[in-house]
Amino acid sequence: MENLELAIQEIKRALPGMTLLENEPMSRHTSFRIGGAVRAIAVPSDMTSLSHICDILKQHELAPFVLGNGTNLLCPDEGLQDLLMLSTEKLQRLYLLPDGAIYAEAGVSLSRLASFAQQNGLKGLEFASGIPGTVGGGCFINAGAYGGELKDVVESVVCLYVGDQGLYEVAAANCEFGYRQSWFSKHAGAVILSAVFRLEAGDPEEIAAKMRELNEKRRDKQPLELPSAGSAFKRPEGHFAAALIDQCGLKGYRNGGAQVSEKHAGFVVNVGGATAHEVYDLMMHVRNTVFRETGVQLEPEVIILPPDYKLEDHSPNPMRNRVTLNDPNAEESGKTAEE
Numbered sequence: 618m619e620n621l622e623l624a625i626q627e628i629k630r631a632l633p634g635m636t637l638l639e640n641e642p643m644s645r646h647t648s649f650r651i652g653g654a655v656r657a658i659a660v661p662s663d664m665t666s667l668s669h670i671c672d673i674l675k676q677h678e679l680a681p682f683v684l685g686n687g688t689n690l691l692c693p694d695e696g697l698q699d700l701l702m703l704s705t706e707k708l709q710r711l712y713l714l715p716d717g718a719i720y721a722e723a724g725v726s727l728s729r730l731a732s733f734a735q736q737n738g739l740k741g742l743e744f745a746s747g748i749p750g751t752v753g754g755g756c757f758i759n760a761g762a763y764g765g766e767l768k769d770v771v772e773s774v775v776c777l778y779v780g781d782q783g784l785y786e787v788a789a790a791n792c793e794f795g796y797r798q799s800w801f802s803k804h805a806g807a808v809i810l811s812a813v814f815r816l817e818a819g820d821p822e823e824i825a826a827k828m829r830e831l832n833e834k835r836r837d838k839q840p841l842e843l844p845s846a847g848s849a850f851k852r853p854e855g856h857f858a859a860a861l862i863d864q865c866g867l868k869g870y871r872n873g874g875a876q877v878s879e880k881h882a883g884f885v886v887n888v889g890g891a892t893a894h895e896v897y898d899l900m901m902h903v904r905n906t907v908f909r910e911t912g913v914q915l916e917p918e919v920i921i922l923p924p925d926y927k928l929e930d931h932s933p934n935p936m937r938n939r940v941t942l943n944d945p946n947a948e949e950s951g952k953t954a955e956e
């Protein structure tokens with residue numbers, strides 16, 4: 618706690634123009650609209666200031682928690698007074714590389730990325746246009762929908778590893794993308810800065826039509842009118858979480874302001890003033906009931922804070938041997954991590 622206060626003072630001195638939100642309610646930064654105050658949210662305007670903040674935190678033996686659009690988070694009502702969040706909101710560069718791949722910084726929304734691809738006649742990201750997260754949050758969890766996943770289109774990810782402050786370009790093959798997971802979600806300490814997407818040429822009209830079709834499907838089936846964090850549980854192998862929950866008679870089940878959506882049993886929605894405790898207890902009730910009735914164990918897809926990480930748990934640096942920055946492939950892609 619004391620270290621965090623010292624780090625915050627130093628960050629303020631080093632980056633006086635940067636937005637630093639102090640004691641900021643997380644309910645303002647999460648799609649669930651739930652969560653008490655986090656000690657601070659730093660909103661660096663570029664990668665240089667972001668890396669400066671990580672450096673200061675490291676000197677105080679701290680690591681940041683990276684915040685994308687907050688669409689997959691359940692934050693505690695009690696707040697997170699021992700945490701500094703690093704928002705990627707201002708990392709918004711998005712452009713075509715000379716070889717036709719797309720370069721996107723971490724804060725770019727997946728919907729903007731998908732629209733950019735469509736406008737440039739590139740197909741493969743239609744599935745992502747309705748996912749409300751960012752490139753960083755999407756790569757972290759290998760976001761997917763309607764049969765597509767980011768892993769199908771990501772070529773590489775550049776991240777800053779807080780353990781050694783190094784920049785690494787990690788080829789997709791080394792990102793360990795799996796169903797709603799990646800190397801980044803399995804190990805703490807990497808701040809995703811950007812990603813390169815390799816897509817196929819396609820007809821812009823057809824791509825736009827596909828995006829419209831998927832987004833209509835989403836509006837039809839999902840409770841988009843109420844705050845949520847998307848699917849509350851991962852899809853268990855061989856089953857669908859929503860079908861199991863429905864089968865157990867839990868559709869519409871309510872705990873205070875938290876409810877299993879009446880429209881889509883896979884979503885937990887905030888019907889008004891829900892607390893994190895209410896959502897959590899409801900999720901545990903659903904999980905226990907489904908297990909008791911069907912024998913299937915549901916696993917939360919929503920990330921429940923506070924995070925369970927310690928910088929010292931990640932030494933020696935797990936990024937060693939994953940370095941591809943000086944790899945010929947990094948040059949082939951026409952960019953370096955400093956871009």
Ligand SMILES: Cc1cc2nc3c(=O)[nH]c(=O)nc-3n(C[C@H](O)[C@H](O)[C@H](O)COP(=O)(O)OP(=O)(O)OC[C@H]3O[C@@H](n4cnc5c(N)ncnc54)[C@H](O)[C@@H]3O)c2cc1C
Nearest residue numbers: 683685686687688689750751753754755760761762809847
């Ligand atoms: C209505 C609704 C529909 C949804 N539909 C889908 C769907 O179809 N498919 C799907 O997969 N998900 C879906 N989601 C969930 C969510 O949008 C995705 O998981 C998304 O990828 C989260 O991105 P985010 O930027 O909001 O991340 P956040 O919620 O801000 O963060 C999630 C995790 O990612 C980490 N993270 C974020 N950015 C970075 C970064 N730059 N570097 C390192 N770590 C980072 C955070 O630390 C955190 O652990 C939905 C959510 C909602 C509310």
